[in-house]
Amino acid sequence: MLEYYETIIVGGGPAGSSCAWKLKKQGKEALIIDKEAFPRLKLCAGWISSRVMEMLEFTPDEYPHSMLTMHTQLYIAPIPFPVVSSWMLPWRKDYSIRRIEFDHWLLQRSQAPVKTHQVKKIERQGEHYIIDDKYECKYLVGAAGTGCPVRRTFFPDRRVSEKLIVTLEKEFEYPQRNNNTQIFFNDHGLQGYSWYAPKGNGFLNLGLGAVSSYFVQSKTNLHDHFRWFLKDLVKRRLLDEKTSQELKPAGHGFYIFTNQGEVKKDNCFLIGDSAGLATIDLAEGIRASVESGLLAADEILGNSQYTKTKIDKFSLNRVVRWLLRA
Ligand SMILES: Cc1cc2nc3c(=O)[nH]c(=O)nc-3n(C[C@H](O)[C@H](O)[C@H](O)COP(=O)(O)OP(=O)(O)OC[C@H]3O[C@@H](n4cnc5c(N)ncnc54)[C@H](O)[C@@H]3O)c2cc1C
Numbered sequence: 001m002l003e004y005y006e007t008i009i010v011g012g013g014p015a016g017s018s019c020a021w022k023l024k025k026q027g028k029e030a031l032i033i034d035k036e037a038f039p040r041l042k043l044c045a046g047w048i049s050s051r052v053m054e055m056l057e058f059t060p061d062e063y064p065h066s067m068l069t070m071h072t073q074l075y076i077a078p079i080p081f082p083v084v085s086s087w088m089l090p091w092r093k094d095y096s097i098r099r100i101e102f103d104h105w106l107l108q109r110s111q112a113p114v115k116t117h118q119v120k121k122i123e124r125q126g127e128h129y130i131i132d133d134k135y136e137c138k139y140l141v142g143a144a145g146t147g148c149p150v151r152r153t154f155f156p157d158r159r160v161s162e163k164l165i166v167t168l169e170k171e172f173e174y175p176q177r178n179n180n181t182q183i184f185f186n187d188h189g190l191q192g193y194s195w196y197a198p199k200g201n202g203f204l205n206l207g208l209g210a211v212s213s214y215f216v217q218s219k220t221n222l223h224d225h226f227r228w229f230l231k232d233l234v235k236r237r238l239l240d241e242k243t244s245q246e247l248k249p250a251g252h253g254f255y256i257f258t259n260q261g262e263v264k265k266d267n268c269f270l271i272g273d274s275a276g277l278a279t280i281d282l283a284e285g286i287r288a289s290v291e292s293g294l295l296a297a298d299e300i301l302g303n304s305q306y307t308k309t310k311i312d313k314f315s316l317n318r319v320v321r322w323l324l325r326a
Contacts, residue, residue, distance in 0.1 A: 005031040008137035010119050012107045015272025016143030018293030020112035026301050035118035039104035043169045043252045045197045050093040052287050065101035066200020070094040072181040122153045139300050140268045146254050148274030158261040162213050165283050168226045168249040169207030177204040194229045257313045269296040282315040
């Protein structure tokens, strides 16, 4: 016997939970299926712009976990001082959250029923979609990140390999961390950036990301760059030597925005990383995930059409982009 829901969302990250939240707000319930039980680990620097909260209609005061206002300094090697600092961009407000807390809270806030199940097989039967011979729906939303099974099944892979961002990241307790978020562009020639991101409750997130093609051209790899990054942090007295030697980062890949590729077909939608929507300049993915989730919900509700063109491709304004050559 199949379990029927009008809408099923595969993936309970920010994209999936935002879509479910919007549907629920308008009186429609969706089932979320995620392979992981929440709270779950998600590799991410955890930077969110204020737009994320505006779209999801909450304020920092309403968020029950730690959220820091970011004081950011952007460096571009070889310039030894910050080229851009938060105080130069008074119109911007950025925050730092821990994804393990944030995603769980968004999922609970959506009030969607959640099943823990890894989706493997999806078929179209007439007007409906059948998932693993267990679940059936009229509207199917793919929100399961880069390897989303909805994408694999219904959307021919038009992803452009030059748009693949590869990363290494580690989040850990480090109460003696510096309070400024520091972003380093072009370090050791990296076509991307590394980050030192303080979190609430004494946590620190370190990582780096770059377009995958850079590593082929430069004959370096992510681990080389991560090692160099840690050494530089020790030199800058942002990290102690012992900790730098013990850190074991993990990696994940995702795609930045391109005009190629569809995000919907019949009653099936791709949102968030499954659609490859992170911003072109800073690879900010959470905002686009939320935005696309809300747009897909709007189309299911019959309010408006979900198209890629409605999603903002950039995080920074033109002047800052020019400064960073991003
Ligand atoms: C190291 C790193 C740092 C980043 N830093 C930032 C940042 O600071 N700010 C920012 O805005 N963006 C950042 N991003 C990008 C951001 O993390 C993503 O764009 C965002 O998480 C995408 O959200 P999503 O909901 O589409 O996917 P996800 O958050 O990845 O959620 C997908 C969900 O689908 C589930 N799933 C996967 N496969 C299946 C399956 N077969 N069946 C059922 N469930 C499945 C997963 O368990 C997961 O819970 C970063 C990315 C990385 C890798």
